[in-house]
Amino acid sequence: MKEVWLKSCSVVVLPEENNSYRLLARGTGRSFLLNSVEAKAWFEGNVNNMGKVTDELKEAGLVYKAKRKASLPSLLDDFIPVPARRWLRFYSESPELAVLFNTKSMPGNNPLLVLGPYGSVVWRAIINGESIGRIRNRVIRLFGEDEVFPFLARLMHLGFLIQQEQILNASSEEQKVIKEFHTPEIQFMLHHSRIPWYCIWEITTICDTRCQICYLKDYQTQGPLGIELDDLIKQIEQMGIFYITLLGGEAMMRSDLEDVIARLRKSNIFVKLITDGNLLTPERAGNLAHAGLNHIEISFDGLTANSHEKSRAKGTFQKAEQAVFTAQENFIPRVGMVFTLHSQNVDDLPDLPVFMKRHKIHECYISLFHKTGLLGGNSNITPLSVEMLPKIHKQIQQWKTEHADLTITLLSLCTCGHTSVVIGADMTLRPCTFSYASAIGNLRQNSLQELWDRMGERPRVDTIWCQIP
Numbered sequence: 001m002k003e004v005w006l007k008s009c010s011v012v013v014l015p016e017e018n019n020s021y022r023l024l025a026r027g028t029g030r031s032f033l034l035n036s037v038e039a040k041a042w043f044e045g046n047v048n049n050m051g052k053v054t055d056e057l058k059e060a061g062l063v064y065k066a067k068r069k070a071s072l073p074s075l076l077d078d079f080i081p082v083p084a085r086r087w088l089r090f091y092s093e094s095p096e097l098a099v100l101f102n103t104k105s106m107p108g109n110n111p112l113l114v115l116g117p118y119g120s121v122v123w124r125a126i127i128n129g130e131s132i133g134r135i136r137n138r139v140i141r142l143f144g145e146d147e148v149f150p151f152l153a154r155l156m157h158l159g160f161l162i163q164q165e166q167i168l169n170a171s172s173e174e175q176k177v178i179k180e181f182h183t184p185e186i187q188f189m190l191h192h193s194r195i196p197w198y199c200i201w202e203i204t205t206i207c208d209t210r211c212q213i214c215y216l217k218d219y220q221t222q223g224p225l226g227i228e229l230d231d232l233i234k235q236i237e238q239m240g241i242f243y244i245t246l247l248g249g250e251a252m253m254r255s256d257l258e259d260v261i262a263r264l265r266k267s268n269i270f271v272k273l274i275t276d277g278n279l280l281t282p283e284r285a286g287n288l289a290h291a292g293l294n295h296i297e298i299s300f301d302g303l304t305a306n307s308h309e310k311s312r313a314k315g316t317f318q319k320a321e322q323a324v325f326t327a328q329e330n331f332i333p334r335v336g337m338v339f340t341l342h343s344q345n346v347d348d349l350p351d352l353p354v355f356m357k358r359h360k361i362h363e364c365y366i367s368l369f370h371k372t373g374l375l376g377g378n379s380n381i382t383p384l385s386v387e388m389l390p391k392i393h394k395q396i397q398q399w400k401t402e403h404a405d406l407t408i409t410l411l412s413l414c415t416c417g418h419t420s421v422v423i424g425a426d427m428t429l430r431p432c433t434f435s436y437a438s439a440i441g442n443l444r445q446n447s448l449q450e451l452w453d454r455m456g457e458r459p460r461v462d463t464i465w466c467q468i469p
Contacts, residue, residue, distance in 0.1 A: 005048050005063045006144045009118040009178045012189060013096040021094055023062050024189070026181070030060045043095050045142040066144040074149075076170055077133030081126045081152055082162040089242045089268060090127075093194055096120045097186070101197070101242040102159045103270040105294050105333040108362075109407070110270060111158040112197075112242075114186045118143055119179035122151055126161070143177065150175045187419045192456030198243045198420040199236065200433055203260065205425045207249040208278055212311040212381055213301060213340055215373035215434050219249065221425040225256075228444075232423070233260070235448040237267035247274040249425070252284065258291040265292030274299060274338055277323025278316065285330035295334040297365065298323045303339070303348040303355045310344060311381065324359050337361050341392070342369035343382045349392065353403045363407040366396070370434045417455050423448075431455060 012024040019036035034042055034053075041050050047063050048054060057063045087104035096117040102110050115123055121142060125135045136148045153171035155161045187197075204223040205216050224232050236244065244264055251257055252275050264271050272295040273288065280298075288296070298320050302308035305317040327335045337359075339352065356364055369383050370376065384392070396408050414420075417431030417438075424430065428439040429451040441451045 003048075003065055004144075005054065005058065006066050007042070007045065007047055007117060007142055008062055008064055009116055009143055009145075011062050011096075011117055012181065012186065013094045013117060014189065015094050015194075023057075023060075025061045026185075028061055030062075032057060032060050032062055074132070074136075074170070076149075076166055077131060077136070079132050079164065079167065080129060081132065081135075081155075081164070081167070083126060084159055084162045087268060088160060089240065090123075091195055091240050092120065092124070093190065094120075095124065098123050099193075099197065100160055101270070103242065103268055103294070104159060105292070107333055110294075111160070112183055113158070113160070114181045114183050116178055116181050118145075118147075118177050119151065122148060122179070123155075126155075132167075145177045147175050147177050147179075151179050154179075187415050190418055192417065193419045195240045196419060196421040196452060197241070198245075198415070199241050199423060200245045200247065200420070201423045202248060202425045203246050203251050203257070204254050205249040206253050208253060209250070209276055209312055209316065210375060211276075211301065212375055212379045213342060213369045214375045215370060216249065217374055217436050219374070221249075223254065223425040224427060228427070229256075229260070232427075232443060232448075233263050233267070235443075236264070237269065239448055239452070241269060243270040243272070245272045245274060250276060250279070252279040258287045261288065261291040261293050265294075270294050272297065275323070276312070276316065277320040277326075280323040280326050282326055282330055285326050285332060289331045289333075293332055295336065296327050296332050297336045297338045298327070299338045299340065301340050302345040303351050307345045307348050311340075321359065324361060328360060334363070335361065336363040336365065338365050338367055340367045340369055341384060343384055346384060346388065346392075349395065352408065353399060353406055356406055356408075362405065364409070366392075366408065366410040368410075372434050421452060421455070429455070 008025070010026045012026060014022045014024060016022050016033065019039065021034050021039045022031055023034060024031045038050060038053055041047070047057060050057070087102055088100070089103055090098060090100040092098045098115040098120040100113040100115065100123070104110070118139060121139060122135055125138060132148060136146050139148060140146050149167060149171040152161065153168050156163045156168060205218050205221040207219055246257070246260070251273060261271050271293055273293055274297045277298045300308055300320055301311040308317040308320065324335060324337070337356070341349065352364065356362070369381065371379065371383055393410060396410055399406065399408055422430050422433050423443070427443040429441060429443060429448070430436065430439040432438045440455045443451065
C-alpha cells in the first residue's frame with residue numbers, strides 16, 4: 001500500500017519574494033523554501049507528488065505519514081458558518097497564515113488569533129461561504145484529522161462567528177490538532193507584515209504638561225485637520241489596520257478627539273487613548289464612551305505623589321488617580337494604566353499590584369524611559385541599566401502566578417516596523433516611537449500603504465532599547 005504523506009499543522013508558512021513561500025517547522029526551526037510551482041502543490045495538498053521535494057519535506061519534518069480517516073457524515077454538514085462581521089477584522093499573510101482580530105468593546109483583552117495551516121484552511125472556507133461538510137472533507141484530505149466542530153465552537157466563543165447552538169452542541173470532542181499559533185512568536189518571525197496590525201498615532205504634540213521624561217521633539221504641532229485628517233482616517237481604514245492608539249502630546253487637548261474616535265470606530269477599528277488624565281472630567285469621559293472608545297490608559301511616572309511629580313507638575317498625581325475613577329464611573333469599557341519606569345522610580349515597582357488593586361485597575365503596560373526628545377534627552381532622570389531588566393522581567397513573570405487577576409506587560413522585544421507603525425503629528429511615518437530619525441517619509445507626499453511597503457525594504461529595526469537579555 002502506497003504511503004500517504006500529509007502536511008503538518010505546526011508549520012509556519014511565511015511569504016517570500018516572487019510568489020515563493022518559506023515553510024518553518026515550529027520546534028525544530030528547520031525551514032524549506034518553496035518556489036511558486038511547489039507552493040501551489042503544497043497549498044493544494046499534492047505533497048505526495050513533488051518528487052525530490054517530497055523527500056526533502058519529509059527530512060525537514062514538514063510532512064508526516066498517516067492514514068487518512070474517513071469523515072463520518074453529520075446532520076450539520078449542510079450548515080454554513082456565518083462570520084460575525086460587525087466587529088471582525090482579518091487578513092492573510094499567506095494562504096495558511098491568517099490573522100483575526102475582534103474589535104468589539106470588551107472589559108478584557110480582545111481576541112487576536114494567528115491561524116496556522118489547519119485553522120487558515122478552515123477560515124478561508126468560512127469566508128468563501130462553504131458548508132461544514134465541504135470544510136470537513138477538505139481538512140481530512142489535507143491533514144488527515146477532522147476537528148472542525150470544536151474549532152468552529154472556539155471561533156464562536158471568541159466572537160469571530162455568529163453563534164449557532166447546533167454547532168456548539170456538536171463540539172464536545174477534544175482538540176488535538178494545532179490550529180493557532182502564539183501571537184508574539186509569529187510577530188517576531190515576520191520581518192514585515194503585509195499590513196500593520198497596530199498603529200500608534202500621535203494626534204498632536206501640544207500638551208498641558210512638560211514631563212521630564214518626554215520623548216517628543218516639539219510641543220506645537222497641532223496634527224492633521226480638515227481634508228488631511230479625513231484622508232488619513234480613510235487610508236487607515238482601507239489599509240485594514242486593526243488597532244489604533246491615540247496619544248500626544250496630550251490627545252485630549254484636541255476638541256475633535258471624540259469625532260476622530262467615532263470615525264475610527266465606525267470603520268471597525270479598535271481605539272485606545274493614552275492620556276495624563278488632567279482634562280478627564282466626567283462629561284469628557286462620558287463623551288469618549290459615547291464615541292465608542294474601547295480602552296483608556298492613564299499615564300503614571302510613579303506610584304506616589306513624590307515619585308510621579310519628580311517628572312510632572314505638582315498636583316498631577318492626584319489628577320491621574322482621579323482620572324482612573326472618572327473613566328471607570330463613566331463606562332469606558334477598559335481602564336488601564338501606563339507606568340513609565342526609570343532609575344528614579346524603580347523602587348516603586350514592587351508596590352504595583354497593590355496600587356492596581358486599590359485603584360481597581362486590572363491591566364498595566366510598563367514602558368521603559370529612553371533618554372531622547374526635547375526634554376527627555378536632557379533630563380536629570382536616567383534610564384534603567386540593562387543589568388536591571390532581567391530582574392524586572394522575572395518579577396513580572398512571578399506576578400502572573402501571584403496576581404493572576406492582573407495583566408502586567410513589559411515587552412521583551414518590540415514589533416517596531418514589523419507589525420506596528422507610528423504616525424507622527426507632523427504626518428511622518430516611522431517604525432519607532434522614540435526615534436524621529438527613523439522616519440521613512442511623509443504622508444503628505446506618499447500614501448500610508450506606499451510608506452509601509454517602503455519600510456519593509458529596510459533591514460530589521462534595532463530593538464536594543466526594548467530588548468530584555
